[in-house]
Structures are given as structure tokens and as C-alpha cells.
Amino acid sequence: MNAQEHAARPAMIRLAGVRKRFGRKQVLEGIDLAVARGESLVVIGGSGTGKSVLLKCILGLLIPEAGQVFIDGQETTRLSPRARRVVMSRIGMLFQGAALFDSLPVWENVAFRLIEGERMPRRKAREIAIEKLARVGLGGDVADLYPAELSGGMKKRVGLARAIAADPEIVFFDEPTTGLDPIMAGVINELIVEQVERLGATTITITHDMTSARRIADRIAMLHQGKIIWQGPVDEVDHSGNPYVEQFIHGRPEGPIRMAVRAP
Amino acid sequence: MNPLAVIGRITRNALAAIGRLVVFAGVAVSHVVRPPFYLRNLLRQMLTIGYFSLPVVGMTALFTGAALAEQIYVGSSRFNAESTMAAVVVIAIVRELGPVLGGLMVAGRVSSAMAAEIGTMRVTEQIDALFTLSTDPLKYLVVPRLVAGVVTLPLLVIVANIIGVFGGFLVATQQLGFNPGSYLQVTVDYLEVSDVVSSLVKAAVFGFIVALMGCFHGYHSSGGAQGVGRATTNAVVSAFILILFANLVITVLVFGVDAVG
Numbered sequence: 001m002n003a004q005e006h007a008a009r010p011a012m013i014r015l016a017g018v019r020k021r022f023g024r025k026q027v028l029e030g031i032d033l034a035v036a037r038g039e040s041l042v043v044i045g046g047s048g049t050g051k052s053v054l055l056k057c058i059l060g061l062l063i064p065e066a067g068q069v070f071i072d073g074q075e076t077t078r079l080s081p082r083a084r085r086v087v088m089s090r091i092g093m094l095f096q097g098a099a100l101f102d103s104l105p106v107w108e109n110v111a112f113r114l115i116e117g118e119r120m121p122r123r124k125a126r127e128i129a130i131e132k133l134a135r136v137g138l139g140g141d142v143a144d145l146y147p148a149e150l151s152g153g154m155k156k157r158v159g160l161a162r163a164i165a166a167d168p169e170i171v172f173f174d175e176p177t178t179g180l181d182p183i184m185a186g187v188i189n190e191l192i193v194e195q196v197e198r199l200g201a202t203t204i205t206i207t208h209d210m211t212s213a214r215r216i217a218d219r220i221a222m223l224h225q226g227k228i229i230w231q232g233p234v235d236e237v238d239h240s241g242n243p244y245v246e247q248f249i250h251g252r253p254e255g256p257i258r259m260a261v262r263a264p
Numbered sequence: 265m266n267p268l269a270v271i272g273r274i275t276r277n278a279l280a281a282i283g284r285l286v287v288f289a290g291v292a293v294s295h296v297v298r299p300p301f302y303l304r305n306l307l308r309q310m311l312t313i314g315y316f317s318l319p320v321v322g323m324t325a326l327f328t329g330a331a332l333a334e335q336i337y338v339g340s341s342r343f344n345a346e347s348t349m350a351a352v353v354v355i356a357i358v359r360e361l362g363p364v365l366g367g368l369m370v371a372g373r374v375s376s377a378m379a380a381e382i383g384t385m386r387v388t389e390q391i392d393a394l395f396t397l398s399t400d401p402l403k404y405l406v407v408p409r410l411v412a413g414v415v416t417l418p419l420l421v422i423v424a425n426i427i428g429v430f431g432g433f434l435v436a437t438q439q440l441g442f443n444p445g446s447y448l449q450v451t452v453d454y455l456e457v458s459d460v461v462s463s464l465v466k467a468a469v470f471g472f473i474v475a476l477m478g479c480f481h482g483y484h485s486s487g488g489a490q491g492v493g494r495a496t497t498n499a500v501v502s503a504f505i506l507i508l509f510a511n512l513v514i515t516v517l518v519f520g521v522d523a524v525g
Contacts, residue, residue, distance in 0.1 A: 061392050085398040092396075099393040102384075116300070117398045162397075 011070070012037040012170065012202040013058065018067035020053055027053045029226035030067065035202055042213040043206045044248060045223035046257060051206040054223065055172055058204070059093065060084055071170070089117065092168035096175040098159035100147035106133070107143035110161045132161040136191050153184040157191070164195050171196060173205040177212045189215040210249050222248065224257065288480050292406045302408055309412035313374050313471075314420055320373060321366050325424040328361055329353065329431025337440055350447045351454035353432035358459045359519070362425040364511050367470030370417060371477070371503035378409055378478025379499035383485035383492035391483070406483065409475040417471030418464045425463060462518045469514065470507050477503040
């Protein structure tokens with residue numbers, strides 16, 4: 001979609017002037033961003049540029065010092081725990097390391113929200129979990145394994161199944177392909193696109209994998225030193241005219257971006 | 265470096281840590297009575313803390329009770345007061361050694377395991393994942409452990425007390441030639457209800473400390489495997505010190521008046 005079209009559609013997620021710092025280190029320096037309903041935004045940027053912090057601020061895992069986060073028009077940075085849970089019930093999240101619960105078998109991981117949140121009977125939740133596992137290409141034999149018994153790619157699949165288990169309207173992906181071989185990364189990208197299309201969900205993905213970004217994104221935004229320095233439709237990323245974006249997508253060691261050595 | 269600045273920073277950090285701990289404990293306790301309740305987690309924790317600690321606590325109590333009887337016999341025989349041995353053993357075990365040693369053994373076993381488990385969940389983002397699945401991590405992880413600690417440790421200490429007295433009984437009757445019937449008679453005569461009550465109160469307080477230290481340090485761990493290791497050590501050390509300190513406070517509160525009167 002073009003810029004006018006994007007501006008015309010109501011934003012499902014909108015950030016206005018979001019600032020976050022840790023001690024003296026200012027990580028986010030006023031982020032303004034809007035994601036339209038049903039749109040897939042990919043945020044790219046180097047390690048330590050605040051991509052994860054941005055995602056955590058939107059999720060409410062971190063509270064920004066200033067600025068607002070609107071989800072479907074509702075301001076969410078100062079919500080009560082109860083209201084936060086209601087917002088969360090509309091959101092799914094795939095973590096970088098999948099963040100599966102070690103103490104629970106795969107199917108209970110997938111059905112976690114159904115069992116604990118919606119108080120669904122375990123037998124029925126298990127049936128749904130197995131159905132969701134099938135959607136990400138995993139057989140019923142995986143259901144009773146524990147996360148420690150799974151490979152990295154399988155963990156990511158289970159994490160995806162858990163994220164989409166309650167049919168969320170919004171899904172976040174944190175580095176969905178990091179640590180996977182190129183083929184498995186391709187498989188995960190396809191699954192993400194397929195499931196997001198099926199759900200009609202609005203998504204934000206953070207990644208530094210350009211292959212993944214090109215496959216998943218409707219629009220791309222680049223984060224650098226706590227600011228969005230460029231954003232636009234995915235097919236414009238190759239001729240953005242922005243030296244930072246050029247350097248990043250071509251992976252050049254020389255350019256305006258200097259690699260930070262210290263973690264934030 | 266300015267020494268006053270160092271003292272100031274240390275004091276400030278210490279107060280901040282105490283503040284964090286008190287807020288953490290307060291919030292966690294306030295969640296105990298508010299639904300949802302995770303009964304499955306509570307039962308699992310009770311099993312871990314209680315049932316699986318039985319062998320360790322039982323052996324500790326048995327050996328300590330036996331050694332104690334031996335020493336008290338040696339000491340009291342100098343004053344021809346061997347007949348008081350059973351009374352001293354039961355009072356020492358029930359008032360002090362049962363709850364304190366039981367608490368310390370469980371702290372070594374359980375605080376560390378809790379800190380390692382919750383700490384790993386923290387650094388692998390499992391706690392964040394709970395949050396995104398509309399589940400309060402305090403309610404899901406911390407509350408069941410606190411409740412299990414408070415409920416289970418008194419039960420363990422009852423067992424420890426009985427086994428400890430039995431250890432003394434074994435030494436007295438098998439080695440020192442005491443009459444089993446009269447040994448038990450003296451034990452029962454000198455044991456008072458207040459001794460048992462104080463023993464159980466101590467156990468409940470220690471159970472709370474064990475679980476709180478494990479959860480608190482695990483919950484606030486950061487920095488990968490090293491951070492989890494640090495959390496585990498801190499959990500055990502702080503649980504040990506707090507148990508010994510709380511024991512002193514409760515002992516003074518319960519028995520201090522007797523000593524003065």
C-alpha cells in the first residue's frame with residue numbers, strides 16, 4: 001500500500017513520542033510509529049539499537065518514561081493489571097528463544113492461555129493444541145514431549161503455535177529466524193505469513209535478517225540510535241536513498257553506522 | 265575515591281534492596297487471597313518441598329538427636345543429673361534443633377532450586393511469556409511456592425522432631441542403658457504445648473523465608489547463566505542468615521519472658 005493509503009487506514013497500533021532509558025543510557029528517544037489493521041510491519045536495525053525494548057514497551061513489559069502506546073485506540077501504558085490482561089488476550093507473541101515453559105509438555109505450552117486464562121477443560125484444550133501444532137507442521141507425537149527434547153526449529157514452531165493458539169488480532173515476532181539454518185528460517189517465514197494471513201492479524205516483527213524481512217513485511221521501519229530513521233513499503237527499501245538503510249541491507253562494514261561494542 | 269560516597273552508595277543500595285524485598289513480599293502475600301488460584305502448581309510445590317525433603321530432614325534429625333543425647337549424657341553425668349537427659353533432649357530438639365536444622369536443610373535444597381528455576385525462566389524470557397499469556401507471574405510462580413513453604417515446613421518439622429527424639433532414645437536405650445519406658449515418660453512429661461506451638465510457628469516462618477528468598481532472587485536475576493548462579497547462591501545464603509536471625513527473634517519473644525520471670 002502507498003503512503004496515502006496507509007495514512008487513511010485506522011491504526012491498530014500507534015506509538016507517540018515513546019521514550020525509554022536505563023540509567024543514563026537513553027534507548028528510545030521518541031518513537032512515533034503507526035501500524036494499520038491487518039498490516040505487517042518489520043522493524044530492522046542492528047543489535048543493541050533498542051528493537052527488543054521497543055517491542056517490550058508496546059507489550060507493557062516495560063513502562064516508557066514518556067509517550068503513549070495505543071492499541072486499537074486504547075492508551076495502554078498506564079493500564080491496571082486487570083485491563084492489561086484483557087488487552088493481552090488479543091495479542092500473541094513469539095519470543096526469540098521461543099520461551100517455552102520447561103516444566104510443561106508441548107501441548108500444555110500451546111494450550112496455556114486456554115487452560116489458565118479461559119479455564120477450558122484440559123481434554124478439550126489438548127485437542128485444540130494438537131490442531132494448532134498441525135498448523136505449524138508438527139504431528140501429535142510431539143504433543144507429549146518436553147521443550148528440552150526439541151530442536152531449535154521445532155521450539156520456534158511450538159512457540160508460533162502457542163502465539164496463535166487463541167486466534168489473536170495482533171502478533172509480535174522477536175527475531176523469528178535468528179539461530180536457524182536458512183531452510184528452517186524459510187519454513188518459519190512461510191508459516192508466519194500463512195498463519196498471519198489466516199488470522200488477518202496485525203503484526204510487528206523485529207529482525208536483522210533481511211531475507212526474513214522481505215518475505216514477511218508489508219512495510220519496513222529502521223531503528224537506529226533510538227529513533228525511526230526511515231520507514232516505507234517493503235519494495236522501496238532497496239532504493240530508500242537513506243545511507244543508514246543502504247549500509248544495513250547490504251551489510252557493509254563502512255558507512256554512517258558505527259557498531260556499538262557495549263550492550264545497552 | 266571519596267569514602268563517604270562509598271558508604272553512602274552501599275547504604276543506599278542496601279536500603280533499595282530491602283525496599284524491593286518488602287514490596288515483593290507484600291505484593292506476593294496480597295495475591296494469596298485473590299483469585300485465580302493455581303492449585304496444580306501448589307500441589308506440585310508441596311510435593312517438592314515436603315515429600316522430597318523428608319529423607320534429608322529425617323537423616324539430619326536422626327543423627328543430630330543421637331549426637332545430642334550423647335553429649336548431654338556426658339555433660340549431665342558430671343553432676344549426677346543423667347535423669348534429666350530425656351527432658352533436655354526433647355526440649356532442645358523441639359524448641360531449637362528440629363525447626364532450625366529442618367529449615368536450613370530445606371533452604372539448602374529448595375531455595376536454591378527455586379532461585380535457579382525462576383532465574384532461568386527470567387533469563388530465557390519465560391516470565392515475560394507468562395505475562396503475554398495474560399498470566400500474572402507472581403500468582404503463577406511465587407504464590408504457590410510461598411503457600412507451599414508455609415504449609416509444608418511445619419509438617420516436615422513435626423516429623424523431624426519425632427525422629428530427633430527417637431535418635432536420642434536410640435542412643436539412650438541401646439548404648440547408655442536407659443529404661444525405654446521411663447525415658448519416654450520423662451520425654452512426655454517435660455514437653456509442653458508451648459514448645460510444640462513455638463516449634464511450628466518457627467517452621468512456618470522459616471518456610472516463608474525459604475520460599476521468599478528462592479523466589480525473590482530468582483525473579484530478579486539477570487545476566488544469563490552467571491546471573492542465575494549468583495541468584496542461587498544469594499538465595500541460599502540469605503535464607504540461612506534470615507532463618508537464624510528469625511529463630512533468635514522468635515526464641516526471645518516466646519521464651520525470653522520465662523527466662524526473666
